[in-house]
Amino acid sequence: MRLLINLLFSLLLTISSPAHLVQQLFVDFSADESSWMAEIRFDAGMALPEMRVDKEAMQPKRQWLIDQTPQQHTELRKQAELYLRQAFQFYWVTESSENLIHYRVHFPEWDTSPPEFSKPFTDLGFAYFNVQCSGPIPESGGALEVRVREGDTPDFAFGYERIGSDRIVTAYPGKSLTLWTAEATPPSAQQSFLSFLDYGYRHVIPEGWDHVLFIAALCFLSFSWRPLLTQSLIFTLGHTITLALSISNTIPAIAPASMVWIEMLIAATIVYVALENLFTQKLKAHRLLTIFVFGLIHGLGFASVLGETIRASGSITMPLIAANLGVEVGQITVITFILVTLYWAKEKSYFPTIGKIASASIALVGTYWMVERLVGCI
The missing domain is CATH 1.20.1250 (Growth Hormone; Chain: A;)
Incomplete structure (x- = not known):
């Protein structure tokens, strides 16, 4: 005893x-017969290595992002892309093979000068910008998977609103998730239910x-x-x-x-x-x-x-x-x-x-x- x-x-x-508080990034996913796009609502603070290390650091506000110099904006884009490419990878998986997809990264808010940054979810005024990751869908049958790096990596919640579905599925660190199939189908209602069920369970364990x-x-x-x-x-x-x-x-x-x-x-x-x-x-x-x-x-x-x-x-x-x-x-x-x-x-x-x-x-x-x-x- x-x-x-x-x-x-x-x-x-x-x-x-x-x-x-579980870190999470929200992703708008869309796809057609030839290509896919995952647009991430990216927390600007996560683009800064020193802020990711400091767990007590306050999330920056939108005005802070607007006030950054062009050189600082360039560094934010560079660090955001580097971080995302380390955080997850996309694969096209068939019964006999799996191939890494070399996806393109684009920052749409910098298409205008000065950039017009996305507004936050709430009126708290936090700093976000969008990051578009896109790639091809092969003609062969198979499925698009995302694989999130294990460790201190955020969850990625994928929503399918752009293709007429209100379902959300979440990719967790150390796990893979099927996002799209060759039959052009989003995740089922059952998958979405199980994703939220798993999310609630993880709120307790671990x-x-x-x-x-x-x-x-x-x-x-x-x-x-x-x-x-x-x-x-x-x-x-x-x-x-x-x-x-x-x-x-x-x-x-x-x-x-x-x-x-x-x-x-x-x-x-x-x-x-x-x-x-x-x-x-x-x-x-x-x-x-x-x-x-x-x-x-x-x-x-x-x-x-x-x-x-x-x-x-x-x-x-x-x-x-x-x-x-x-x-x-x-x-x-x-x-x-x-x-x-x-x-x-x-x-x-x-x-x-x-x-x-x-x-x-x-x-x-x-x-x-x-x-x-x-x-x-x-």
Whole structure:
């Protein structure tokens, strides 16, 4: 038992501040019988190597991009192309072969002088410019695939609005994705649903350590399936409501400066639940209301990740259901892992001690995150 406790405590203390915000670039995809084009709405800050390295750097504003000199614009285009060519590759794949496509890169906003940069998704005024990657479609049968480099590379969300489809599929680091087939068909509705399902799941595992710790904290007060599933569903209901309100613009977009406060509150919810475990012997009715409210708070962080992707899809209902279903499956995965891992100790006399130590460890990590983010707010 001591070894288990030491491992748990060491793991929690070595977890870095969670990657609650997943980097993502949006891509408008179109194709015909002879060619394809992927137009990327490129975050100007990602064109700067020093800004990519600095995770605390603020995303530049559109006015900053407009005020750059011609020489600086040239360097931005150069670095953006270099980055994209390193980030992903396109292949034409048949049953017997796969061929790398040497695609062309074009920056349409620089077709005018001075350049007219695209407006941001929201009124927060962030700096974006468009990058068009295009290439041929061979006459032979096959499929166009995109392969994203593994590592610290953003997700690429491909939308098909230009060819009359509201579907969105996402290519993740280290994986490949079929974008188009020789039969001139976009991804199916099922593929789009599974893509959002996967995106929601990744918001918990492996990207959302804060989400994981919140669910883990729930497990150490009511160590059985039924109450844990109830709490998980109530938590999902809370952040589903917030996400829906954000997507529909019922609540305004949250500025990055304010998001730091939201992330601090998310850490505080982890601390609260973990500490409650230390002073409460059994699950009480008020905890369900608390979890629902905390779900609303976590949903604000979720909205900052997935909100723009769902808006870009042109359809709200299916992506909202699929993404939150993915989150719920991720939460159930965490619950299952903890229940199975500690099942052997469930009937032991020292099991409550394990729960107290685990809860205290989670509270310590949450406190560290809360202080870290609070410092960032000041």
